[in-house]
Structure formats: C-alpha cells, structure tokens
Amino acid sequence: MKVDHTASRRSAPPSFTTPKSLPEFQRVFPDEGSCAAYLYAARVPAGFICPYCQTQGQPYRFKNQPDMLRCRVCKRNTRLTAGTTMQKSQTPISTWFWGAWRAIPRECRPCSSRSSWA
Numbered sequence: 001m002k003v004d005h006t007a008s009r010r011s012a013p014p015s016f017t018t019p020k021s022l023p024e025f026q027r028v029f030p031d032e033g034s035c036a037a038y039l040y041a042a043r044v045p046a047g048f049i050c051p052y053c054q055t056q057g058q059p060y061r062f063k064n065q066p067d068m069l070r071c072r073v074c075k076r077n078t079r080l081t082a083g084t085t086m087q088k089s090q091t092p093i094s095t096w097f098w099g100a101w102r103a104i105p106r107e108c109r110p111c112s113s114r115s116s117w118a
C-alpha cells in the first residue's frame with residue numbers, strides 16, 4: 001500500500017501563526033528595564049525633577065524596580081507609574097505595554113475594509 005506523505009502533510013492544519021509584530025515588540029521591549037526606560041523618556045523628557053524637593057538631576061535607579069526613581073538629595077522615591085493606572089497594579093510594566101500595544105491595531109481595524117462586513 002502506497003502512502004502519499006506529501007498529500008497528508010499538505011492537508012494537515014496549518015501551524016499557528018505568531019503575529020509578525022510580536023518579535024518586533026519583544027525586540028524593542030525585551031524586559032522591564034527597556035519599558036521603564038521608554039516610560040522615563042516619555043514622562044520626564046526634560047530630565048528628572050524631584051516632586052518633593054524640586055531638585056533636578058539623575059535619580060538613583062534600581063535594577064529590581066525599574067520604575068523606581070530615588071532623589072539623590074532627599075532620598076525619597078518616585079515611581080514612573082505614579083498618576084497612571086499602572087500605579088495601583090502589581091502588573092509588570094512590560095505586560096501593560098504589551099496589552100496597550102495590542103489594543104492599538106485592533107482599534108484601527110474598523111477603519112479598514114473590515115467595516116464593510118458590519
């Protein structure tokens with residue numbers, strides 16, 4: 001009996017497709033530190049200014065808490081996520097970024113030809 005391996009392989013269900021942009025996302029934000037760095041640049045574009053003593057300058061940074069900034073003068077802590085939804089959450093910044101990033105293309109899709117299906 002002859003078995004056509006080519007045909008069986010062809011009829012097999014296609015393997016799941018990873019979103020093309022996921023590797024791109026992971027390349028840009030591979031860890032918490034890179035997310036925090038982006039957040040830092042977005043939130044304090046002109047440099048860190050301590051909200052307590054108004055001292056301007058590079059704050060202390062912590063490897064295990066990438067969103068934490070400590071004033072070099074008064075030693076008080078400020079979080080990059082302060083004043084945002086992320087502040088109250090224990091969710092890693094990278095998770096927030098991933099969720100927010102995924103929401104963008106989904107929001108944009110109705111603008112495309114897909115709207116004609118509605």
Ligand SMILES: [Zn+2]
Nearest residue numbers: 050053071074
């Ligand atoms: Zn300070």
